Amino acid sequence: MTTQQKPADATSFVSRNPADPSDVLAEFTAPGALATADATDRARAAQPGWLHGGAAARSSALSAIAGAVEAAADELAALAVREVGKPIAEARAEVARTAAIWRYYAQAPYEPTGAVHETAAGPGLLLTRRRPHGVAGLITPWNFPFAIPSWKAAPALAAGNTVVLKPAPEATACALRLTEIAQQILPSGVFTLVPGGPAEGGALLSTADVVSFTGSTAVGATVVRAATARGIPVQAEMGGLNAAIVLPDADIERAAAHIASAIAGYAGQKCTATSRVIAVGAALEPLREALAEAVRALPVGDPADPATVCGPLISAWARDRVGAVHGDVAVLAAGATPDGPGWYAAPTLVEKVPQGHRLLGEEVFGPIAALLPADDLADAVRISNSVPYGLVTSVHTADLGAALHGLDGLDTGMVRVNAPSTGVDFHLPFGGAKASAHGPREQGHAATEFFTSSRTYTLTP
Template sequence: MTDTLSLITSHNPADPSDVLLQIPAPGAFASIEAVERARDAQPGWLLGGAAARSTALGAVAAAIDTAGAELAELAVREVGKPLTEARAEVARTAAIWRYYAQAPYEPVGAVHETAAGPGLLLTRRRPHGVAGLITPWNFPFAIPSWKAAPALAAGNAVVLKPAPEATACARRLAEIAQRALPEGVFTALPGGAPEGGALVSAADVVSFTGSTVVGRAVVRDATARGIPVQAEMGGLNAAIVLPDADIEQAAAHIAAAIAGYAGQKCTATSRVVAVGSALDPLREALCEALRAIPVGDPADPATVSGPLIDERARDRAGDAWHGLDVLTGGTVPDGPGWYAAPTLVENVPAGHGLLHEEVFGPIAALLPADDVAHAVRLTNSVPYGLVTSVHTADLDAALCGLDGLDTGMIRINAPSTGVDFHLPFGGAKASSLGPREQGRAALEFYTAGRTYTLSPTGAT
């Protein structure tokens, strides 16, 4: 029995008449029960030792590799991810599990000399217990994996609450993982706000990726309980182009970061800051590059920009460019599916929402800057600070003149999109709250430090 009558419905964004699943939401009590089962299973998972955890995570990686084609097709159908990008995400997902499969063998502490007298001082990191993971729909395999794999490697059990739009993907990932893991160690629990809120109220550590509004509520509730929490939220990312940049290359990188996956990435570029004389050639090159972006059926390997996740997202993109000077795009194609053309606008008023709020669609504003200092001020003028891409041939400008950027990640002569799973991921200001995730930083987040004093019997 559930404590809610709501339904979880997953549509194909390219063909909304195609319903992947429609199931009752399990309700808040189901989250509590899942955490209790995970808490019962966690001690045995930890005591099984490093070799058992390493072997299990490696088996998950191998199974993902084996099911790669099927998983990519599921991501195309459920969240509208273009096939080529879906295949890359699945490959990265397997690599994430393989990377963390080595983590159980990593040192978890250190031995120190006492200040005086015999004995030992030890530091040791131990798992929190049950990790509650709340994930978005746009990376339905990679984001749950880069949260779950390090949590499991460190000896935690995991309860995953995916976004409703990615329920089928999460359930399939759980099926694969559960074949390699002990019962109760990994649970995927479908649902929405009631299930997510209950998970935060019961888990021992919480990791969230999603909207800023929900992320702040998650941090507030977890902090009130005194448990560790991290939240990865919005981005309003800028690409800065200096006059000495390779304009054609910069335009290609920026167009891909604006329109790839219809701009539905927290690392997508939504503001393009052209410094000085870069403005005119960049305007022309970027418009040409955006017009060349293949838009269409995500199942077509040539497609770069597919549908938005739902009708509301498509309408939000259209509202964003309404009344502005549209350089290219600015249309909603006819036919089935929730599509919007890759769009570039300019002369955007300073108070316009496009310059202060994340749209999560294939649209960006072109902004002029007098010099590098002005570009930095424009970039920093928003509430978010996730990633900035910088395009220049001048290493001094990249390392020194742009040192004032208040973003967590800076990518030189590369798109704002794209992350390395073995390095810390996160931003500044409203983009991130709490510790970083991914890489070794994730292992630290999912464990707590212990300090031991060992004194021999009879020591004074």
């Protein structure tokens, strides 16, 4: 995910309002690799005190952050609208989820950290115990500027790690505000923000004890290689090319509404967005008509308007990238775009997409999807699996038995039946297969396990 105004090697950045690029939210100079290493050193020095302060102190601090996020909810939602162009309804939902994430992980410090076992022979005890890694380096994208840093930081902190956060430049103002909230509550050095780009991200990879990344597949591969070379734990959540499979017995109108929102909600700028719609057999024609109508009807416009579903793209470059894929495919339906200075792209449904087209092999990250026919459920599963990614698949049908039978063949990390492909349950594991993810899952109990390592103790009299 690139910056809006500067090349990848820039040392200064500008964060602009995607709906009005003349509105500048943040201008900053990247601190550089040495400053990032210093931030990691400070976090490492603070980590023992944070851990040994005890479960009650960590739980209380995370609960307090949840309360502070709730108290600032209107401000934070408005900031997300302004900096990353998130429609206000989604922005409010993200802030509410952010508070819920911190409150959920506030209970984690009280969870068991291990188990006691009998020895194979003779007196004594065998213990297993999970301990924090130290400093957690978090590299986060711009599209969920509060929720993603939170669902990484909260479990890391709950387990006794300290955190250094390197957000995407496009979400710097949001990250700064979240950091201010956390730093008002946490001890010094426990939660540190390092703004910037590749230099700062690389320095964090070179100094952190555990790394969690969310972003593009290309950058994620670099993150994985760097962390693996150092021998530190790493998780990387990356791209998606998600399918919605619609069977003939589905509620077509309901499925069309779900799929249209998953295609173009937040301008398709979600790794869980639907980019391929697979119609099985007789579902094709009714779905074709209903989905085209639903896409045309999606409200596009100012993200501050409560009625807006599809707002602007994050940058002019992102808008032009979406426009570049329209040229050699048949457009079945397209919505309208508002007049004005923002970086908007119309929600679009295309068909008759030739094999090898980038829509069938690359994540575009915009409000566009391809309608594809399938002979039967087995053919639909084959089509769904035919891409390098494996994040999420939605399946729409009235026959749950048939769905469960067919779903066994899907190679995606998440399957959602009669629901949009978008949507995340923060108390359950989140992640994909193939090029969509590397390493352990995020969220839920899986997150606290990732941010700790297991140790075995042998105690003999």
